[in-house]
Amino acid sequence: MGWFRALKETARSGLTVERQRLEPLVALRGAAGLALVVGVSLALFGPVIAAGSAFGAFQAATAGFQRSWRPRPVLALLSGSSLAVSTFVGYVTVSHTVLFLVVLAVWTFAAGMCWAAGPTGGIIAASNVAIMLVTITLPTSVADAAVHGAVMALGGLVQAVLIVLFPVRRWGAQRDALADALAAEADYARRLRHDPTVHFDPVPLMTARSAAAVTPRQARRRPAELHGARGVAERLRPVLASLADPALGVPAEGLERAWVREMLAATGSVLDAAATAVRHGEPVRIAPTDLGVLRTPDNEVILVGPARRAADRLNVLLADVIDIAEGAGTRGPADHTGQARRRPGLLRMVPVVLAAMRRELHRRSPILRHAVRVSVVAAAGYLLGAALPFGHGYWAPMAAVMVMRPDFSQTYSRSVARFGGTVVGVALATGIVQAVRPGVTVAAGLAICCAFLLYMLVNTGYVVGQACVSAYVVFLLGMAGDDWAQTVPERVVLTLIGGLLAMVAYAVYPAWETPRLRSRLADWLTTDGRYAATVLDHYADPATADLEDVRSALLTTREARVAWQEALERARHEPVRHRGISRGAADDAQQALAQLGRVAMLLEAHLPARSADPLPGAAGLAEALRTATEQGAKAVRERRVPDWEPVRRVITAWDVPEEGPEAAPVPGPFVRSGAVLLLRALEDFSRALEGGADPDRRKNGSP
Known part of the structure; x- marks a missing residue:
């Protein structure tokens, strides 16, 4: 936008008065x-x-x-x-x-x-x-x-x-952060009833994670209802998405879809009740009908395969949320690792702050x-x-x-x-x-x-x-x-x-965000690719794979996504013309990368147990995806359109299996479907940078 419009918009923003609690x-x-x-x-x-x-x-x-x-x-x-x-x-x-x-x-x-x-x-x-x-x-x-x-x-x-x-x-800010995360999950569950690929904003979960870090002194005084609920809320997100997804979950129409809609509505009500209890320190009040929908034996009859596993996992996680919100989960883990997140004390923050300053020099x-x-x-x-x-x-x-x-x-x-x-x-x-x-x-x-x-x-x-x-x-x-x-x-x-x-x-002496947009987009592409590849590594070798690696990759891609969105929002108010990426292309590319992260998250929701057999072909796809996204990020920074031929070759080899000792290993149908969705998201990303993304393929979502 031009300077006149930028000044008008910023002046209006500065003089705005909002109604707040x-x-x-x-x-x-x-x-x-x-x-x-x-x-x-x-x-x-x-x-x-x-x-x-x-x-x-x-x-x-x-x-x-x-x-x-x-x-x-x-x-x-x-x-x-x-x-x-x-x-x-x-x-x-x-x-x-x-x-x-x-x-x-x-x-x-x-x-x-x-x-x-x-x-x-x-x-x-x-x-x-x-x-x-x-x-x-x-x-x-x-x-x-x-x-x-x-x-x-x-x-x-x-x-x-x-x-x-x-x-x-006392602990009001931490209570609000956790309650907002649970309420965001509740809203997401209700929106999934109408759009199985609906967008989810991970910021409430990231805020709750930041609020969950405590000093040793705070850890001794933290209320019981603030222990562990955030970790459960994090694990709820992929389970809800996998339950509702028509490609990897239940069909788009039919009895299974109608039943999943009822389960999602009940989940939203339960999570809202838990959020209210956490926010005000009150008992959890849940309607018996909601619990009846979630815990009925009909789940075992109507749902099969991945949807059945997701429904069972959903019930376990919701039970954990209720117990923690009631204060009964005092020994529950504060994080998926089982350890409380530690925040350094004030004196120990001095070298951390100095290091952060040095990085900005x-x-x-x-x-x-x-x-x-x-x-x-x-x-x-x-x-x-x-x-x-x-x-x-x-x-x-x-x-x-x-x-x-x-x-x-x-x-x-x-x-x-x-x-x-x-x-x-x-x-x-x-x-x-x-x-x-x-x-x-x-x-x-x-x-x-x-x-x-x-x-x-x-x-x-x-x-x-x-x-x-x-x-x-x-x-x-x-x-x-x-x-x-x-x-x-x-x-x-x-x-x-x-x-x-x-x-x-x-x-x-400005510090415009607009020229850095391509670099921010490339960072998000790289982290999305690493996240998907780390999930596939777990399928390739369940016995030695580390869940902490998957978790770390997910957090990294969330941070890159939020950094991109904040940069894009700041750039839209700057009096600077776009340099290499238009607003329409940025929006389309964002949708494609959000879909890429969402598919990786669906695959994460069904990670195999350590005792499961290695899945053929997953390792080759993981390596191809990791390499291709790193090269694609370099292309984005250099104002070129990425090419996904390495990923396409792996998936094509699955569709036309060869014979003999050199034949490419073929994974199961679940991972094959996920791989196709990953490739489609990457192709949509390239079309977005070319300015010709197919609007019918633009999907909202985020890891």
Whole structure:
């Protein structure tokens, strides 16, 4: 899309306000911690120190709202302490302009690189730098700066203590992640009734897997209903698909299909009940009719072959889900390996984060480009704000640091939202000030009210949050002795300058996703091919095959698929023409690769036992598939159309069997049918890149 349309779409996105579930108790806890810190600081040290302590407590509470599976007290302590260090270092160097600019550039570069560790670390680091630009103006001496840093760290400690003493919905994020995964499986089961090849989004399962990783301390306190259910949900996905599939399961019409539809409907109801129980910590309530459909002896009469095996496996897995949701599965495995997933502690995360940063230190990395952009813009914004005759020049670099993100759409949408929110927040705060003329105590109370509104509405939209933050800063600085009269014009203009700097920096030094689309697509093709080949290896040699290899290949292809979809979504909002792959070709290729992964998953659903005999021909197909997809990925990156002749030759040899010792081994009908579907998906992929995919063959699905 062009620049005009891209700017219009990002502006609309930034100003969007959504209806979200509010958490008033969590907001009240954060505001109470802020009020406690401000009140004590006012009584003991005065308004200036109180303002510094308020920023520390405010930032610590805000960090607790970030999407993270780590304990909230840890995030609060980390945020408060890092802000304290930033403030002290910033104040010590701020009187030496050149030295401070170097420190600011290094600090913001490190904050930008923190995105390599994930969005939570990147957002907290960026917020600390932005707030530091304000807090370094409060102290009047080095000793005073040390006191400010100490009370900021104390503010983080107070918020952490309140989280421990007054927990709100303990393990709520993990419960929601697991419940969402079960609900996604339930919705998938119901949709399979109408479309046996319907698309399934693996993101809820991936989120639940991330949430299931716990530190040793968390593992000792995790509720019983959070043990093992995710692993069962993972195994449900291929079983449901294989039960409904007309090519490898039951026929498209007839008594078997009607019976499978009833089983899928009952499965959806059972999984929904389990999801509700996990989410709220309640008993599982299942209708007797649903259990009757699933456990009736008629299954053994109506269903035969692979469908019968899938139905039996489905009943076993659903029984496990019910037991775990009831809290009876306390000794159930947290993963298919039987081991709980371990998350390293905070100190052990330091080398992990540093390693992630080192991996991003290359020219094409969007994280490195973001770090360079934000450091240059922060320094330029600080110089520009200091040169302008407004005063409070820190609003320009603060706005820029807060809105800048590694991708185009978020940077531009947040720039617009930041300006709009600042105008509203500053105007309202100034109007209240002009009408009320608040003293120190009233100004502190108004700031706390703004913080409460922010915590309450934090998930409804960035523009709403920025209105609350802007008003909060105005009241807090007014409490510390700031001049109310200049509030509106200087802050609005400087915020506009900061947002424009951020937008110009991205346009001048971009990290467009569009040119990398072919590489992302090639990565997905490679991982899909390895996943299918690993499954076929298990058929070729069941005795020595490792299920962990299959699982690892599945997780890898899921990550590649999600990376492709996220890249495609970001590219669609970029003002860049496609380079080698059009939107239509990208959509068709995505459908073909999703079908390739889906067929591999169906084959995985019927993996033979270790005692089974090796299946002839599976090893040859696995090797041909692995080699062909690797070569095909190389062709995609080089803007060529892949050729699947090695895979086609193997399957053709099965159809025309030779005689004698050199004859190609022929597998059973189940694997032969799956192999044909794999080849068809690969051919659809090539036709998509040529721009001529057959619409009748486009199938949705995903591993």
